[in-house]
Amino acid sequence: MAWTSSRLRCRGRAGGSYRASGLLAQGHADEASKAATESLTLAQTIGAPRCVTLIQRLRPRFEEHPHALGVAELLHASQAAST
DSSP states (O other): OOOOHHHHHHHHHHHHHHHHHHHHHTTOHHHHHHHHHHHHHHHHHHTOHHHHHHHHTTHHHHTTOTTSTTHHHHHHHHHHHTO
8 A cells, every 4th residue: 555645644643642652651641642632633634534543542541630731622622533
């Protein structure tokens, strides 16, 4: 399968989901929410549902940090992306 420019951008920015996961594991929920929000925004912009799914799968882990900066906004955006 050929890599389209949007798939390459998703792959590059999907790293945001992996980065977010790592930051969550280190206890940096605020930084993780920023990385995840950026990744989610790009995925929605380029129409990359798999990338959106990667971020949505992190929701339960972000729900453990409801008061961290940016988490509420990320949870809202990722919920909206699934509807």
